[in-house]
Amino acid sequence: MIKIKVLRLKKNVSLPYRATPGAVGFDICAAERAVIPAHGFGVVGTGIALEIPPGIEGQIRARSGWAFHHGIGILNSPGTIDPDYRGEIKVILFNISNQDFIIKPGDRIAQIVFAKNLAIELKECDTISGTKRGQQGFGHTG
DSSP states (O other): OOOEEEEETTTOOOOBBBBBBBBEEEEOOOSSOOOEEEEEEEEEEESEEEEEEEEEEEEEEHHHHHHHHHHHHHHHHEEEEOOOOOSEEEEEEEEESOOOEOOTTEEEEEEEEEEEEOOOOOOOOSSOOOOTTTTTSTTTTT
């Protein structure tokens, strides 16, 4: 099991937690009050910092209930937390609804999923191999 250190940057903030035993993501909560304006976006602090080990990344993902019921999502979903980042975890939320959305301290605003990061080296070349698909993209299969 990989252990990741969590630092509370503010008093009385919630630590990330799994809502159910089978959950892949850890719910993360707001540390502050915020308003995400109708058809706008905003940044919400969580009051925590993580010490993610090398070879692991954190991915900030939207909460499906907020997306379905309120039109609230993660602007850069998934947001990546690099293993060398030690600052406060903040979440960029957007609101596609016609009403401002109020966030209170302690509200679950997103979830974080951890994934292995492969060691990749990019190598410049003059050609790459062909495939049946080739350069077709953006809906080429219908």
